[in-house]
Amino acid sequence: MLHFLVLVVEALFPASMLFGAVLGFAWQRRLFEVRAPARCGAILGLIAAAALAGLKMGTGFVVREYYNLAVLAVMIPVEIVFLAYLVHCRKLSSERAASAPMRALFFLLAAFWTAYYLPDIFIYPSHFAVGVVQVVSSDFVFIVVGYLLGLVLCVLACRAAYKVCADVPLKALFPLFLLLLLIFIIQQLVVAGQILLGRGLLPRYDWALDLIIFLLNHSRMTLCGLVLVSAILAFIVWTGSKRAAVAGANPAERRKFKSLMKRRIRWSKGWLFLLLAGLLVLTVGFYYDNRKVELSPPVAVEVVDGKIVLPAALVGDGRLHRFVYTSRSGTPIRYIVIKKSETAYGVGLDACDVCGSGGGYYERKGQVVCILCDVVMNKSTIGFAGGCNPVPLPFVVESGNVVIDIEDLEAEEPRFL
Numbered sequence: 001m002l003h004f005l006v007l008v009v010e011a012l013f014p015a016s017m018l019f020g021a022v023l024g025f026a027w028q029r030r031l032f033e034v035r036a037p038a039r040c041g042a043i044l045g046l047i048a049a050a051a052l053a054g055l056k057m058g059t060g061f062v063v064r065e066y067y068n069l070a071v072l073a074v075m076i077p078v079e080i081v082f083l084a085y086l087v088h089c090r091k092l093s094s095e096r097a098a099s100a101p102m103r104a105l106f107f108l109l110a111a112f113w114t115a116y117y118l119p120d121i122f123i124y125p126s127h128f129a130v131g132v133v134q135v136v137s138s139d140f141v142f143i144v145v146g147y148l149l150g151l152v153l154c155v156l157a158c159r160a161a162y163k164v165c166a167d168v169p170l171k172a173l174f175p176l177f178l179l180l181l182l183i184f185i186i187q188q189l190v191v192a193g194q195i196l197l198g199r200g201l202l203p204r205y206d207w208a209l210d211l212i213i214f215l216l217n218h219s220r221m222t223l224c225g226l227v228l229v230s231a232i233l234a235f236i237v238w239t240g241s242k243r244a245a246v247a248g249a250n251p252a253e254r255r256k257f258k259s260l261m262k263r264r265i266r267w268s269k270g271w272l273f274l275l276l277a278g279l280l281v282l283t284v285g286f287y288y289d290n291r292k293v294e295l296s297p298p299v300a301v302e303v304v305d306g307k308i309v310l311p312a313a314l315v316g317d318g319r320l321h322r323f324v325y326t327s328r329s330g331t332p333i334r335y336i337v338i339k340k341s342e343t344a345y346g347v348g349l350d351a352c353d354v355c356g357s358g359g360g361y362y363e364r365k366g367q368v369v370c371i372l373c374d375v376v377m378n379k380s381t382i383g384f385a386g387g388c389n390p391v392p393l394p395f396v397v398e399s400g401n402v403v404i405d406i407e408d409l410e411a412e413e414p415r416f417l
Contacts, residue, residue: 008150024165
């Protein structure tokens, strides 16, 4: 649940703040003519995002970085032009500001933003069943709930940002909105620079690498900047509505005015709550989702006559046990043993054909899990080849004890070099 909640919020929450702010700004400036172009652009971007997701899941030949780079190559200049045009049109009337260039910019922004931020949202459902032993299970339900909860949080954040920005006085909204957009442009420039340098499309100057690494290591600062600017907008609406003098020529109008101020305060409080929730998911939730599991150290067992004998009293409790054998050339070779049923054991290397020997397996809630990709193994399949299952290791059961020939371990030494 937490994993997909973090993924969805990380992909969509910052963008939802920008979408809502842009809509609120357009409402504040009474730029009603841009709604139709923006809607058409969003539909076009949605189609592009769905097409990319379909190709990614169906063919596997799509390189997402190149797609992102192509979108960013056009999107960033459009955003910079939009930023400059907003400054140019600041003192123009709504009719003159909503000119053909402004409508074209809203169309392009809506198209590129949806095309850039939405593909992952379409791709994530294809990963729901990965690592789930049974589709009809509580684990699968929690995964779906986490995904949907992330979507709901982002949609509500977009709506709240729109309502708040639509009520902020234009004098205060304009500079903060420009700052919000500028932070996004900086964030996207870092992503573009990372792709260009990582793919060798730009010369790898030391200063450029150092700058990109520094910005990536402090990427959470841009998130904090976005949250801070958004919180300031919410506080402006909250305090302004709270202090507003009651206006109205009659009791009915005064009641209507009070109701409007209360509604604005509720939206500003709700926006602050959503900002806090999103920030907690992207910091605390991210930490818990990505923290490393400490594997128990493997146990060395004495070799007798070229055999390793593991007594039933040691490995017959149904728990995962990790062992290590040091080869003749000094290479540690890890292997695992687990009792699957009354008469069957699962024995394999602490490595698989997919992830190699760099990770290992651990036990979580009675299930065997790959530490690198978090795939859950069906206990009954341990000892069989395929997927993320441990590489099978030959063994025999003698007098209830698991016996492994060290020559079979020696043969697997190359996997651990």
